[in-house]
Every structure is written in structure tokens, then in C-alpha cells.
Amino acid sequence: MKEKISIAIYSRKSKYTDKGDSCGNQIELAREYIRVHYPPENYEVNSIICEDEGFSGGTADNRPKFQEMLQLVRKKKINVLICYRLDRISRNIADFSSLINELTKYDVAFISIKEQFDTRSPMGRAMMYIASVFAQLEREVIAERITDNLLELSKTGIWLGGDPPVGYFAKRFEKVNICDDVQDNNIIKKNKKASKLIINQREVEIVKLIFSKYLELKSLTKLETYLINNNIKTKKGVYYSTFSLKWILTNPVYVGNSKEVLEYFEQNNMNVYIENDDRKECNGKYGFLTYNKTKGNKNIPKEEWIIAVGLHPPIIDDKQWLTTQMLIKKNADKSYRAIANPTKQTISSGLIYCKVCGSKMRARNNDRRRADGTINYCYSCTLKERSRRQKCQSKNISGEKFDKKIIDIIRKIFVPNSEIYLELKQMSFMKEKNSLNEEIRLLEKELQKKDEEISIIVEKMKYIEPDLIDIINTQLRTIKAEKEKLETQINLLKNNHQNYSNIKEKETTRNILKIIDNSFKIFNYYDLKTKRDIVSIFIERIYGGEKKDEVEIKLLNTKISENAKKLFIPVTLKDNQFFFGS
Numbered sequence: 001m002k003e004k005i006s007i008a009i010y011s012r013k014s015k016y017t018d019k020g021d022s023c024g025n026q027i028e029l030a031r032e033y034i035r036v037h038y039p040p041e042n043y044e045v046n047s048i049i050c051e052d053e054g055f056s057g058g059t060a061d062n063r064p065k066f067q068e069m070l071q072l073v074r075k076k077k078i079n080v081l082i083c084y085r086l087d088r089i090s091r092n093i094a095d096f097s098s099l100i101n102e103l104t105k106y107d108v109a110f111i112s113i114k115e116q117f118d119t120r121s122p123m124g125r126a127m128m129y130i131a132s133v134f135a136q137l138e139r140e141v142i143a144e145r146i147t148d149n150l151l152e153l154s155k156t157g158i159w160l161g162g163d164p165p166v167g168y169f170a171k172r173f174e175k176v177n178i179c180d181d182v183q184d185n186n187i188i189k190k191n192k193k194a195s196k197l198i199i200n201q202r203e204v205e206i207v208k209l210i211f212s213k214y215l216e217l218k219s220l221t222k223l224e225t226y227l228i229n230n231n232i233k234t235k236k237g238v239y240y241s242t243f244s245l246k247w248i249l250t251n252p253v254y255v256g257n258s259k260e261v262l263e264y265f266e267q268n269n270m271n272v273y274i275e276n277d278d279r280k281e282c283n284g285k286y287g288f289l290t291y292n293k294t295k296g297n298k299n300i301p302k303e304e305w306i307i308a309v310g311l312h313p314p315i316i317d318d319k320q321w322l323t324t325q326m327l328i329k330k331n332a333d334k335s336y337r338a339i340a341n342p343t344k345q346t347i348s349s350g351l352i353y354c355k356v357c358g359s360k361m362r363a364r365n366n367d368r369r370r371a372d373g374t375i376n377y378c379y380s381c382t383l384k385e386r387s388r389r390q391k392c393q394s395k396n397i398s399g400e401k402f403d404k405k406i407i408d409i410i411r412k413i414f415v416p417n418s419e420i421y422l423e424l425k426q427m428s429f430m431k432e433k434n435s436l437n438e439e440i441r442l443l444e445k446e447l448q449k450k451d452e453e454i455s456i457i458v459e460k461m462k463y464i465e466p467d468l469i470d471i472i473n474t475q476l477r478t479i480k481a482e483k484e485k486l487e488t489q490i491n492l493l494k495n496n497h498q499n500y501s502n503i504k505e506k507e508t509t510r511n512i513l514k515i516i517d518n519s520f521k522i523f524n525y526y527d528l529k530t531k532r533d534i535v536s537i538f539i540e541r542i543y544g545g546e547k548k549d550e551v552e553i554k555l556l557n558t559k560i561s562e563n564a565k566k567l568f569i570p571v572t573l574k575d576n577q578f579f580f581g582s
Contacts, residue, residue, distance in 0.1 A: 002044040007034060007080045008069050012052040012088045023051050026084035033082060033113050048072065070099075073106050085114040156275055157289055157310040159195040165253050166235065167207040167315050168197040197253070197287075197312035206232060207315050210240075210248055211324060218327060220245055221386075228387040239386070249328060252307060255321035256284030256314035264322055265307060273308040287314040346377065347403035347531050348542060354381040355543040355552065356394040363399055376400065381545055394545030402551070407523060409553065410538045443490050450483040 011026035027049060038045050050065040061067075072078050081103060083089050089112075090096045103110050164170050172195050209232070214223050220242040228239045248254075255261050257274070259282050265272050272288070279286050291306040293299065316324075352361040361379040377399040384392040457476055523531065544551040 002042060004044045004046070005038060005079045006046045006048065006077060007038070007082060008048045008050055008072065008078045009034075010050045010052075010066065010069055010081060010083045010089065012055055012063065012066070023053050026088065027051065029084050029113055030082045033111070048078065070102070073102065073108055076106055078106075078108055080109045080111060082111045082113065084112075086112045157273075157279070157286070157308040159197050159289065159310070159312075160291070161195070163235075164197060164200075165251060166248060167200055167203045167254065168312060169200045170195045171198045197289075197310065199313060199315070203235075204315055207248065207254060210245060211254075211316050211320055214245070214249055214324060215320070215327065219331070224386055225388045225390075228383075229390045239383075246328065249324050252288035252290055253310070253312075254287060254314060254316040255318050257282055257286050257288065257309045258284040258318040260322060261288075261318050264325070269303045270305055270307055271303075273306065275309070279309045284314065284318060286310055287312050346399065346528065347535055348379065348399075348406055348539075349532065351536065351539055352379050352397070352542045352544060354383070354392060354394045355546040357381065357383050357392040359383040359392065361394075361397065361545065379544070395548050397544050397551065406535060406539070406542075406553075410535070440490060440493050443486055443493070447483060447486045447490065450479055450486065453479050454483070 009027055009030040011023040011030070013023050013026075031047070034045055034047065048069075050069040052063045052065045055063045055066075069078070069081070073081070086096075089099060100110065159170050161170075172193060210223070210227075213226055214220070217223050217226065223245055224240060224242050227233075227245075233239055234244065252261075252265075257279060261284075262272060262282060274280055286309050289308050289310040291308070293305055346363040349363055350360075353359065354361050359382045361381050363377050364380050364385070365377055379397040379399055379402065381392050381394045384394055454476065457472060457479075523534070526534070538555055540554040542551060542553050
């Protein structure tokens with residue numbers, strides 16, 4: 001009789017190709033392996049193809065067919081997993097180790113054709129772990145080599161891609177390289193495509209205005225206000241922020257390669273790379289490009305930046321650019337004033353929006369200091385602040401009083417006979433009803449077992465010795481008493497179903513409300529994140545600032561279903577004490 005076996009074939013390739021170890025070739029090699037090692041005369045093979053075309057081996061989480069294969073493993077629908085080569089599964093040791101552990105847990109053999117590994121033997125498992133270490137090492141070496149090549153290429157001043165800075169656009173061109181390769185004693189010339197930055201005449205005046213106005217106003221926030229009030233926006237159509245303005249003002253892309261600028265970089269321990277052509281003359285004719293400024297989410301120290309003289313013309317005069325750098329450094333110690341005692345304040349941050357312009361309202365200090373040293377705060381429209389009231393003139397909201405009122409409103413939602421209370425009641429009823437039905441089902445199953453036991457004993461009584469009749473009768477009476485007890489329990493549950501459910505639902509609802517009440521009693525002792533999390537459960541968004549005596553609150557978070565949202569209506573607060581100033 002043939003042995004039935006289910007085999008999964010997994011194939012993966014980062015980039016589509018019809019050559020070498022393409023997915024098609026990997027699958028065909030696996031099928032050939034199955035034909036040889038699981039011959040049709042001995043095995044009835046069910047082959048399952050799992051193919052991830054165009055996915056990297058760095059991580060397993062983003063590969064759809066790999067995840068489908070894991071689900072089949074967990075459902076015990078696979079006996080063997082075959083792949084062409086070990087790194088087709090993963091180049092990450094942690095992912096690979098996790099997979100092998102899971103395959104072992106579900107008794108699934110793993111076979112790698114290229115390396116001839118088979119986890120059915122201890123030596124095969126050991127060799128596979130060793131190979132996985134080298135697979136990850138190879139991946140990391142390749143990534144490092146690519147990074148090194150990009151860094152070396154960046155030193156030539158070529159634009160390597162991405163969004164061009166304001167004032168420029170990227171253009172492809174042919175750069176001629178003289179190679180060392182020789183054929184028949186002839187030097188070969190190769191044309192290599194590359195990109196460089198070209199002046200964007202529509203944007204160049206914006207860059208000049210940003211530099212000149214900063215030197216005039218001597219403040220990033222004032223510069224931000226000026227640009228907002230004059231409707232000067234970024235390429236993406238949004239207002240410039242102080243962060244984006246600082247990035248422009250400190251970017252060497254706009255200044256020429258003069259001796260003074262090169263000395264500035266040298267004084268700040270920043271290395272500059274210059275190709276051996278007319279850029280060596282340091283005549284201010286070419287701007288700079290910077291690379292290696294960040295790694296992941298972290299900023300790299302300026303000393304480790306790669307600064308190269310590019311192929312593009314500068315926009316800003318070197319003296320103006322250097323003066324700008326000195327002013328920025330001088331103002332570096334000035335920063336936005338933080339809220340005092342943040343652990344006990346700003347409960348509604350991230351939820352309040354200006355009803356006038358739609359911008360977020362953020363918490364900021366009100367300079368009036370209390371006797372205990374803490375500072376009052378308010379919620380103010382960010383666009384109003386940035387434009388100095390030119391683009392928006394909404395009202396500020398008194399922060400502490402408003403946050404306290406928010407908690408009171410949330411607490412009042414959970415009162416008897418409110419719609420949310422009735423919904424909780426219904427939910428608890430459904431839960432207890434399901435639990436009750438399950439209890440009745442289990443009791444009826446136990447009752448059926450008792451009936452079966454009695455039938456078996458009665459059937460065997462005709463073969464039992466007369467001396468044992470009394471013992472059997474005693475056993476039957478015991479089983480019958482247990483059966484009657486079960487019947488009584490079942491009838492009681494069925495007859496008193498509604499009363500039982502009411503008692504349990506009230507108990508559950510009271511417990512829920514008790515938990516909520518206790519949570520708000522100790523609310524002031526929670527950290528800021530917990531307070532915000534609690535508030536965001538019940539409030540979707542808050543609108544304010546339009547009128548001095550009105551704030552609109554939309555209850556319920558967007559993650560809750562639309563049907564559940566119908567239990568609520570927007571709440572409008574009217575209380576003059578929430579507002580002050582403008």
C-alpha cells in the first residue's frame with residue numbers, strides 16, 4: 001500500500017529573472033528531488049507550491065506565500081518542506097531558527113537540495129544551523145559592500161537619487177569613464193549614466209528669499225511666520241516648518257566650493273571629497289552634496305558625514321551662507337518652552353483641533369506661575385501661533401479646567417439607564433446567555449453518559465452470578481441518583497433561564513461599572529500616557545476655538561464599529577470658564 005505524504009515546495013527570489021535559480025527552476029529541481037526520493041510506486045505525494053517572487057530573504061514577515069505555508073504547517077497538513085537552497089527560506093538566523101523549531105514541533109521534515117541537509121538526522125540539523133549563520137553573514141557582507149560602493153560613488157559628487165532639494169531638479173547625463181581594462185592594447189572608454197542637479201528657476205527665488213529673510217529677522221519662528229503670511233509653501237503644498245527651514249539654511253548644497261567654505265568644514269572636523277578635475281580649483285563654481293547623515297532613525301555626527309563637491313552650480317553667496325551658519329549656531333540654545341509638570345497635564349493633547357482652520361491645537365505655557373511653582377497651560381491653534389494670528393484668530397482653551405471637565409463628561413456617560421449602560425447590559429446578557437447554554441450542554445452530555453452506563457450494566461446482569469446482584473443493584477441506585485440530580489440541575493437552569501441571566505447580567509454590569517468608577521477615582525495617579533489612552537478610548541476628536549463659550553466633543557474612538565457609534569451624539573460644552581485670552 002502506498003504511503004500518503006504531503007510535501008510543500010518553497011521558492012523565493014528577490015528579483016524576477018528567467019535564468020539561474022529563478023523560482024521556476026527552483027520548483028522544477030524540487031520536483032525532480034521528489035521523483036527520485038519519493039518514487040510514485042511507493043508514495044502518493046501531494047505537492048503544494050509556495051512561491052514568493054520579488055521578496056527579500058531578510059525577513060519572513062512580509063512574504064505572503066511563506067506565511068501561508070506556515071499556516072499549513074500549523075494545521076498539520078504538511079509532512080515535508082523542501083527548498084532549493086537554505087537562503088531561499090531566510091538569511092536571518094533568528095527567523096531560520098524559529099522556523100526549524102516550529103517544524104520540529106509539528107513533526108515536519110526540512111530538506112535543502114543544494115546543501116543536502118535533512119532535519120530527519122541530528123547531523124543534518126546541526127549542519128543546517130551552521131549554514132544559516134554563514135547565510136546571514138553573506139547577506140550582511142553584501143549589504144555592507146553595497147553601502148561602501150554607494151559611499152565611494154557619492155564622493156564623486158554625483159546625485160544618487162531621492163527628492164531634489166528646493167531650487168533644483170535632477171537630470172540624467174552621460175559621464176565618460178576611462179577604464180583600466182585593455183583589449184588588444186587598446187584602452188576602452190565606457191559611458192555611464194548618472195544624475196546631477198540643475199537649477200530650477202521657479203524655486204531658486206524662494207531659496208534666496210529664505211536666506212535673506214532669516215538674516216533680516218534673525219529667527220526661525222519669525223521666518224516661518226513671514227512665509228505663512230505670504231502664502232509661500234513647499235513643493236508638496238504645505239507651509240514651511242522651522243525644522244524644514246533649518247534644514248534648508250544649513251544645507252551645503254546651496255553654497256559654492258570657495259576656500260572660505262572649505263576652511264569652515266575643516267574647522268568643524270568635516271571631511272570634504274573633491275574629484276581631480278576643475279573642482280579642485282576651489283573657485284566657488286560648484287555646490288556641495290552631503291551623504292551618510294543618518295542611519296536608520298538616528299542622526300550621524302557631522303564628523304562622519306561625507307561631503308563632496310558636486311556638479312551643480314550654487315545659489316547662495318559663500319559669505320551669506322557662512323553668516324547664516326554663525327547665526328544658527330548662536331540661536332541654537334533657544335528652544336520651545338516645555339509644559340511644566342507634564343505628568344499631570346495635557347490630557348487632551350492630540351485630540352483637540354481648531355474648528356476655524358482645522359489645525360491641531362497644542363498645549364503651551366501661560367506665563368502666569370502658581371505659588372507651588374507650576375505654570376498654567378492652554379490649548380492654542382498651531383497655525384494661529386505660526387502665523388502670529390494672521391491666518392487664524394481662534395480662541396485659546398484653558399488647559400487644566402478643560403481636561404478636568406473632559407474626565408467628568410466621560411464619567412457621566414456611564415450612569416444607569418444611559419444608552420451606553422443599556423448596551424453594556426445587552427452585551428453582558430449575551431455573554432452570560434452563551435455561558436449558560438454551554439453549561440446546560442455539558443450537563444446533558446453527562447446525563448447521556450449515565451444512561452449509557454445503566455444500559456451497559458442492565459445488559460450484563462443476565463450473565464452475573466446471583467451473589468453479585470445486590471452489589472450491582474447498589475451501583476445502579478448510585479448512578480440513578482446521580483442521573484436524577486443532573487436532571488434536576490438541567491430543569492432548574494432551563495426553567496429559571498431568564499432569572500438566572502438577569503442575576504448574572506446585573507452582576508457583570510456592576511463589576512464593569514465598578515472597574516470604571518475605580519479607574520476614574522485614581523485617575524490622577526496614572527502617568528500621562530495612561531491618562532491619554534483612557535481619554536482616547538471614549539473621545540474621537542475635539543473641536544474648539546471658534547466661539548469663546550463652545551467646544552464640540554465627538555465621543556467614541558474611530559476603532560469602534562459604526563453601529564456602536566450610533567449610541568452616542570456629539571456633546572457641546574458651554575462654559576465661559578474654559579476660555580481665556582485669544
